[in-house]
Amino acid sequence: FxxxxxxxxxxxxxxxxxxxxxxxxxxxxxxxxxxxxxxxxxxxxxxxxxxxxxxxxxxxxxxxxxxxxxxxxxxxxxxxxxxxxxxxxxxxxxxxxxxxxxxxxxxxxxxxxxxxxxxxxxxxxxxxxxxxxxxxxxxxxIPLYSPEKNAYGHTSYMKRFGTLPWFSVKLPFWGEWKITQSHDGEITHREEWRHAFDFEIVDDEGKTYEGEGLHAGDYYCFGKPVTASADGVIEEIENEVADNAVGDINMEKNWGNSIVIKHGDHFYSQVSHLKKGSLTIAVGQTVKQGEKIALCGNSGRSPYPHLHLQFQATPFIGSHTLSYPFSSYVVRENGNFEYNTARIPNNKQLVSNAVPDITLQHAFHLIPGATLQYIVNDEIFVWEVESDPYNNTYIQCTNTGSRAWFKSGVDVFYFTGYEGKKDTLLYYFYLAAFKVSISFYKKLELSDQYPLTIFPNRWIQGIQDFAIPFVKFLRADYLLVYDQLDDQSTNRKVVLRSSATFGVGQSIRQQYQFKMECSARGLVRFEVNTGKNVIIAEKQ
Missing domain, CATH: 1.10.3430.10 (Ammonium transporter AmtB like domains)
Structure with missing residues (x-):
């Protein structure tokens, strides 16, 4: 001392x-x-x-x-x-x-x-x-001026976004495709080229073609649009390699028709085996994420039509590959959907980009200057959407002075922090909508972790503070379920249910249940069940 x-x-x-x-x-x-x-x-x-x-x-x-x-x-x-x-x-x-x-x-x-x-x-x-x-x-x-906030913020970020890179990349197609060869594949994804994906379209029976599959045109993926995985500039192209007959391969031009896009310094994407003459871009042209750039084909070392994708550090066709996660995608398995962020999908998975839902877009498209009003037991709560000098957006409750910081993208809305008392309507909304994919898939489940700075018991959190450099025994789990879509009436409605669970190890100390109803007017009804009482907020 x-x-x-x-x-x-x-x-x-x-x-x-x-x-x-x-x-x-x-x-x-x-x-x-x-x-x-x-x-x-x-x-x-x-x-x-x-x-x-x-x-x-x-x-x-x-x-x-x-x-x-x-x-x-x-x-x-x-x-x-x-x-x-x-x-x-x-x-x-x-x-x-x-x-x-x-x-x-x-x-x-x-x-x-x-x-x-x-x-x-x-x-x-x-x-x-x-x-x-x-x-x-x-x-x-980002300085938070607190070792605890640094530790819990980092833990939460790694759980939410994992190895989320500087560049947001999406799947290079529209609709749902199946991964028929992933990283360290059994056929061609080996050694310096092991970090790559092959995609095909399959039907309900798992077949990749109709009829007997004797011609390239029989395959569902042949001739389908190929899109840019991220914004960038066309670096190199090949457009004159003939498509193979089914079962044949071209070893001399093994990559076939290909496009290399530069997304940033030392970061490129390559799509290959494209259809001859289908490229709609030129070297030096700027492209946007999701923009059509070619058609899927059967050129190069490709006995059957499929799409090859890889990320790489150099601008040449056939460069050595990089392991790089997709920013987000949806997996369908046994009729259930799972939303993933900052992950590398597995072989044989059915994957697609999340399709934005117009009702959820209305509900979670919050821009600075907007004002929201909700009534709870005859008391009106006013939320104002603001931004700071660094363009960080937040919702401020004029009644309580509490703030909830958030990010709003094309396909996801998520909160990044909360300041204020832990019994306000805004705090419950922070817990309820901690992370929302702006797309609707029936019974889709989305999980996340809150930062432990909001753990409800300060004494237990204090013990965790001492231990967090070595071990984490507290949990603060978020679960969102896409419950209901009423698309039959003129007033389209989406119902989301979520929960916040705080516990020590496997034991649960506190749990909240939430229900959010969204329409063209935005978030119109919000229910909170704290375990002791029920709070109902309706939009004015």
Whole structure:
């Protein structure tokens, strides 16, 4: 505690205790890291044989503590690896501390926090040069000024979007297709070309063709539109390779008719085996995501019509492939639908891009300047949609002052944060519509995880705060079910049901049930069941 008091240039037990209490209140992770930083330094000095009692308090004090807090949770997302680096950096801080002190003493100066600044800045700078294992030690990209928010926000983000890349890519076709060869395929997706997909269209019986399938035109996918997976510029094309007879292949032009699109630096997509003469684009032309660029064919090393897709780092046809997830897609299996984000689909799955639903678009297309009014037990709640100087959008309740931050895209609406009391109508809406795909598939289930910063029990959350760098035992689960579509009446209606479940391990401590009714007027009715009472809000 005396070493902790050195942060305020004191050397007193009481000052250290006050700082410790304040640090625990501000951040349990920061307090934990301060202990790890101090005792790592203590152990290091013991190992090298230094006499702790003879050292000035600044040597064993705040430089180690501040370095541990910075690396263990403030600039780096708290984790086991971040904690290990706190320990590994201790000798460097000691060497820097003693070296700079030896120089500064000749000028009558103290090093103060110089070693802390040098080591932390250098460490963060070196991390920028990593080319691999970027997810093993994650820098904080958006400062939240709280190690807990950094940890829980990162955990929630990874669950929601996983390895969601900088570029949003979609499936390169319209409608539903079957993956007939995925990554590490049994036929051609091997070695440097193992990260690729083959797609075909199948009927209800699983067949890829009608009749006897003796001609390319018998196959359902032959001649179907191929689209751009993402916005980009046409980099290279091949359009003159003849389509094969069924069962034959062209090994000389094995990629067949192909298109390579540049989406960003060192990121390209390639579609191959296209129909001869079907390309509707030219090199240098700009294309938009979902824009038709060619027709599926049977050219190159393709005994049967199919569409090949791969992502790559270089602009040439046939480049080595990259493993890259789709931003979103829908899987149909046994009549059930599953919405996926930032994943790589599996072989044999039936996949499609989510088709926007016009009613859900009306309900969740919230633009700055809009005002929503809901009445609950004769009290009117007013929600205003606003944006900050950084174009981050949020809903603010004028009654309670609470805010819910959100993102609204073409095919998905999701909340990113909440500020305010946890018993307001806006808070319940934040829980109910935490993530919504703007498409309707009967009984489709969409799951997600809330950040643990909203866990209802602060004492239990406080224990989790201490443990989160090492283990996560709390859960905050979100589930959305697309329940009902009334498309027969003039007033089209979509009903969504969702739940928020908070628990410790497998046990449930609190659960909320929600029902949202949407029409052309937007979200017209919202029901909340807290387990103790039912709240019904209707749009004015």
């Amino acid at each position: 005396k070493s902790l008091s050195a942060i305020l240039f004191q050397y007193h037990l009481f000052a250290g205790l006050l700082l410790a209490v304040g640090l625990i209140y501000y951040s349990r992770i920061a307090f934990l890291m301060s202990l790890i930083g101090f005792y790592s330094a203590f152990a290091f000095y013991k190992i090298i044989g230094a006499n702790i009692s003879e050292l000035n308090y600044s040597y064993i004090g705040f430089n180690y503590i501040l370095t541990a807090i910075a690396v263990g949770g403030f600039f780096i997302v708290p984790s086991k690896r971040a904690t290990m680096w706190v320990i590994f950096l201790t000798p460097l801080v000691a060497i820097t501390l003693n070296g700079t002190a030896f120089v500064f003493v000749n000028f009558g100066l103290s090093v103060y926090s110089l070693p802390f600044n040098l080591i932390v800045i250098l460490f963060l700078y070196v991390l920028k040069f990593r080319e691999r294992h970027l997810d093993k030690l994650t820098p904080v990209l």
